[in-house]
Amino acid sequence: MNQDASAPTHLSPAKSTQLSGKALLWAVIALAMGGFGIGTTEFAIMGLLQEGAADLGVSNAQMGLLISAYALGVVVGAPILTALGAKVPRKTMVLWLMAFFTVANLSSIFAANYEWMLVSRFLAGLPHGAYFGIAAILAGTLVPASMRGRAIAWVMLGLSVANVLGVPVVTFLGQSFGWRWMFAVVGLVGAVTWICIRAFVPFAPAHEGASIRRELTALRSGQVWMAMLTGIVGFGGFFAVYSYISPILTDVTGLPITMVPLVLGLYGIGMVAGSLVGGRLADWSVLGAIYVATSAMVIFMAIFGLVATHAAPTLLLVFILGATGSLLVPALQALLMDSAPHAQSLAASLNHSALNVANALGAALGAAVITAGMGYRAPAFLGAGLALLGLLLALATGLRAKKLASARDR
Numbered sequence: 407m408n409q410d411a412s413a414p415t416h417l418s419p420a421k422s423t424q425l426s427g428k429a430l431l432w433a434v435i436a437l438a439m440g441g442f443g444i445g446t447t448e449f450a451i452m453g454l455l456q457e458g459a460a461d462l463g464v465s466n467a468q469m470g471l472l473i474s475a476y477a478l479g480v481v482v483g484a485p486i487l488t489a490l491g492a493k494v495p496r497k498t499m500v501l502w503l504m505a506f507f508t509v510a511n512l513s514s515i516f517a518a519n520y521e522w523m524l525v526s527r528f529l530a531g532l533p534h535g536a537y538f539g540i541a542a543i544l545a546g547t548l549v550p551a552s553m554r555g556r557a558i559a560w561v562m563l564g565l566s567v568a569n570v571l572g573v574p575v576v577t578f579l580g581q582s583f584g585w586r587w588m589f590a591v592v593g594l595v596g597a598v599t600w601i602c603i604r605a606f607v608p609f610a611p612a613h614e615g616a617s618i619r620r621e622l623t624a625l626r627s628g629q630v631w632m633a634m635l636t637g638i639v640g641f642g643g644f645f646a647v648y649s650y651i652s653p654i655l656t657d658v659t660g661l662p663i664t665m666v667p668l669v670l671g672l673y674g675i676g677m678v679a680g681s682l683v684g685g686r687l688a689d690w691s692v693l694g695a696i697y698v699a700t701s702a703m704v705i706f707m708a709i710f711g712l713v714a715t716h717a718a719p720t721l722l723l724v725f726i727l728g729a730t731g732s733l734l735v736p737a738l739q740a741l742l743m744d745s746a747p748h749a750q751s752l753a754a755s756l757n758h759s760a761l762n763v764a765n766a767l768g769a770a771l772g773a774a775v776i777t778a779g780m781g782y783r784a785p786a787f788l789g790a791g792l793a794l795l796g797l798l799l800a801l802a803t804g805l806r807a808k809k810l811a812s813a814r815d816r
Contacts, residue, residue, distance in 0.1 A: 429606075433548055434560045436602035437541045440504055441564025443595035444534050446572030447511055448476060448765075450588045451527075453577040453670050455652050456663070457585040462520045466653060467773040473649055474769045475524045479531025480762035484755040487536040492751065496544050497607050501600060503533040503540070508596030514589040535762065538562070539755025542739055544607065555692075559685025559736040566681045566732055569674025574667040581663070629745035630753055632803040637738045637760035638767065640700045640796025643789030644731050645768025646775075647707060648673075651724075654782045658714045669724055676728025684733040688740045693804040695737035700800050702730040703793035711786030735761070741803075768792075 451458065451472060459469040491499045510530040517523035538561070545557040572595070576588040647654075655661045655669055687695035706726050713719040739757045746753035771792075772785040 430548055432602075432606040433608065434545060434557070436599065436606045437500070437545055437561050438564030438567070439595065439599040439602055440500070440507075440537055440541060441561055442568045442572055443504075443511075443564075443592050443599055444507065444537065445565035445568025446576055446595065447530060447588065447592040448534070449569055449648075449670070450573045450576040450580070451476075452649055453573060453652050453666050454580040454585040454588065455650070457580055461585060462523060464520050466650075467777050468520070470649055470769045470773045472523060472527050473645075474766040476527040476531040476534075477762035477765035477769070479528040480534040481759045481766070483532030484535025484539065484759040484762075485752060487533060488539055488752045488755040491536070491540075495609060496540050496751075497603070497609050499540050500537060500544065500607075501603055503537040504596055504600045504603065507533045507537065508593050508600065511589050511596065512593040515586050515593075531762065535755045535758030538758045539753075540751055542754050543743075543751055546743075548608075553689065555688030555736050555740055556685040558688070558739050559681045562732070562735050562739075563678065563681045565735075566674060566677035566728075569677045569728065570671055571674070573674060574671040577667040577670060581667070627746050627753075629803065629807060630742060630756065632799065632806060633738060633741045633745055634756055634760040634763075636696065636700075636796055636799040636803055637734075637757065638763045639799055640703060640734065640793050641731070641761050641764030642767040642771065643707060643792030643796065644703060644727070645765045646772040646785040646789040646792065647710065647727065647768075648731075649765075649769040649772050650776065650782060650785055654714060654785075655720070658782045659717055659720045660715075661717060669721065672721060673724045673728040676725040676730075677732040680729035680732030681736070683729075684736045687733065688737040692737050692740045692744065693800070693807065696734060696741065696800045697797070697804070699730055699734035699737065700793055700797040702733070703727075704790050704797060706730060707786050707793060708790035711783050711790065714783050714786065 451469075455466055455469045458472070459466050462469070487503065491502070494502070507530065510526070510532070514523060514526040514530065517526050541561050542558045545561045546554045549557045572591075576591050579587040579591065651670070651673075652663070652666050655666055656663050661669070684695060684699070687698065706723060710720070710723040710727060713723065735757075738760070739754060742753040742757050768785075768789070771788060775784040775788055776782060
C-alpha cells in the first residue's frame with residue numbers, strides 16, 4: 407500500500423477493461439515492445455559512438471550531441487503531442503505515436519551528413535515521452551489500483567530489456583556491418599509493436615472531459631515541477647556517465663571494443679532487476695523509492711569513478727548503475743501522475759521530458775568535462791554530484807508534499 411502523503415485522495419482514470427491472465431500478459435508485452443524499440447534507439451547510439459563519429463567525420467564529443475538532439479525531441483514532443491492528443495482514445499494515440507516513431511527512425515538510415523542526422527534524431531525523439539506516458543496510463547487501467555506501480559514498471563521493462571538484448575545485438579551489428587543498421591532494426595521493432603498493440607490492447611477512451619486546456623493544468627502544479635527537477639538533476643548525473651560508457655570502457659578500463667556490447671548487456675540486466683524492484687517499491691512508497699534510488703546513485707557513481715581503471719569492479723558497477731537508474735523511473739512516473747490527477751496523461755509524459763532533459767544535460771556536461779581535459783573518469787564524479795543534488799531536491803519535494811497533505815486535512 408502506498409504510504410506517501412503526496413498521493414491524492416481521489417483519482418479519476420479513464421474507464422477501461424481490467425485484464426488478467428494471458429490477456430493481461432499479451433497487452434503488457436505489446437506496450438512494453440514499444441519501450442523495447444525506444445530503448446534500443448536511445449541507448450544503442452551510445453555504444454556505437456565511435457563508429458558513428460568515424461562515419462560522419464566528427465568527434466566523439468560531437469556525436470554526444472546526437473544524444474542531446476534525440477533527448478531534446480523527447481522534451482519538446484512529450485507535452486505538445488500529449489496535449490494535442492488529449493481527446494484521442496488512448497489506444498489510438500499510442501498507435502499513431504508508434505507509427506511516427508517507426509518512420510522517423512527509418513529516416514536516419516539515409517542521413518547523408520551530420521546536420522541531417524541531428525534533425526533526424528530530433529524527430530525520432532518527438533513521440534518518445536508521449537508514448538511512455540500514455541502507455542503507462544493504459545497499463546495502469548488494466549490492473550487494480552494496488553498494482554499501478556508494477557504496471558508502470560512492466561511497460562518500462564521494455565526499456566530495460568532493450569539494454570539486455572536490443573542494445574547489445576544492435577551494437578554488434580553496427581560494429582560488424584555499419585552503425586546505421588540500428589535504425590533498420592528499430593524500424594522493424596516499431597512495425598511489429600504497432601501490429602501487437604492493435605491486436606492485444608483493449609480500447610481505452612480519452613479521460614472524460616479531456617481537453618488541451620485541462621491537460622495543461624498539470625503545468626500549474628508546483629509538485630509537478632519539483633518532481634521533474636528531481637528527475638532532471640538526478641538522472642543528469644547518470645547520463646553524464648552512460649553517454650560515454652564506450653570510450654570509458656576502452657580508454658580507461660582497457661577493455662577491447664568488442665567487449666562493449668557484452669558490457670551494455672550487463673547494464674541492461676541491471677536495468678531489468680531495477681525495474682522489477684522499483685515497481686514494487688513504488689507500490690509501497692513513491693517518495694521512499696525515490697530516496698533509495700537517488701542515494702544509491704550518489705554512492706555507486708562515485709565508486710565507479712574511483713575503480714574505473716580495474717575491469718572486475720567496473721563490470722560490477724555497470725550492473726549496479728543500471729539497477730539504480732531503473733529503480734527510480736516507476737516512482738518518478740507515479741509521483742508525477744499523483745501530482746496532477748486530472749491531467750495524468752501530460753503529467754505522465756513529463757516524466758520522460760524530465761529524463762531526457764537529464765539525458766541532454768548529462769551528455770552535454772560530460773562532453774564539457776572531457777573536452778576540458780579532465781579525462782573520461784570525470785563524468786562519474788560529476789554524476790555523483792548531480793545525483794546528490796537530485797536527492798536533496800527529492801527530500802524537498804517530499805517535505806512539500808507533506809505540508810500540502812497537512813493543509814488538505816485541516
